[in-house]
Amino acid sequence: MSTATLYLERLSALLQQAVREDAARHGLLPIHIQVLQYLVQANQYSDLPIAIADYFGITRGTVSQTLAVLERKALIVKQADARHGKRIHLKLTPAGMAVLQDSWAERMQRALDMQPDGAALAGTLRDILVALQRLNGQHAFGICRQCAHFRTDGGTTHCGLTGEALATEQTGKICREWATPA
Numbered sequence: 001m002s003t004a005t006l007y008l009e010r011l012s013a014l015l016q017q018a019v020r021e022d023a024a025r026h027g028l029l030p031i032h033i034q035v036l037q038y039l040v041q042a043n044q045y046s047d048l049p050i051a052i053a054d055y056f057g058i059t060r061g062t063v064s065q066t067l068a069v070l071e072r073k074a075l076i077v078k079q080a081d082a083r084h085g086k087r088i089h090l091k092l093t094p095a096g097m098a099v100l101q102d103s104w105a106e107r108m109q110r111a112l113d114m115q116p117d118g119a120a121l122a123g124t125l126r127d128i129l130v131a132l133q134r135l136n137g138q139h140a141f142g143i144c145r146q147c148a149h150f151r152t153d154g155g156t157t158h159c160g161l162t163g164e165a166l167a168t169e170q171t172g173k174i175c176r177e178w179a180t181p182a
């Protein structure tokens, strides 16, 4: 095992421990915290139950149970899609957002902000992630404005895959349709 692999293994173990502690503080399971964290970052094509199953590699039944708990605790709400029939989007409530305050993600961000070149580090981590997802045969999720389908023609941003306009706040979110730029 190389030193870099060892560091990544250690970081992964620390993150898992932090998620468990965050969950226990709120009387939740780690998957509940992870799904809340996912939903706050997911774009309009990805805040769906099927995308959660893909992202975490879990069954639709597990997703349904997880969402039922989060809904019962009033941490998420379901919103019908105005244009796509039966599609349901999942949104965090203010109580759901409050659960994520001072979470492992915020502590990690503070650690990253101490690094001299955060952009280069993020690029390296993204490349490692994409390579590992390919090796494992997993669906790649990535940030919208770094996607092969992202378009900025005529001063507007839109998705080249769906043809739909993208609001600025959506372009920093993650998407299940993301594709590696050529």
Ligand code: SF4
Pocket (backbone or CB within 6 Å): 043, 045, 142, 143, 144, 145, 147, 148, 149, 150, 151, 158, 159, 160, 161, 162, 174, 175, 176, 177, 178, 179
């Ligand atoms: S540009 Fe890519 S990441 Fe953004 S919405 Fe389209 S498919 Fe998803």
